[in-house]
Amino acid sequence: MDLKTYLRSLSQQQKEDFATRCSCTLQHIKFVAYRAKQASETLAMAIERQSGGAVTVEELRPDLIEHWAYIRGTAKRVPEDAETLNQAA
Structure with a gap:
């Protein structure tokens, strides 16, 4: 669910x-909901936590999708290359 829809339900x-x-502030939350401002990582996590997961960090900050994963x-694990493994041996 997007933040705008979530807020409308309250x-x-x-x-x-x-x-x-x-x-x-509620004003800042509304700016984020209407995409006038971008949520910080901390705010995105707070919104997800306080919305009970209804609004996710991925929805709020898709630019950081790899970080959230x-x-x-x-996240998909990147296999270590053989050279790195050989150096460790």
């Missing part, structure tokens, strides 16, 4: 509480 008080739990443990 009452005004819930939106304000959500922003507070994200350590942010690594953090989640879903």
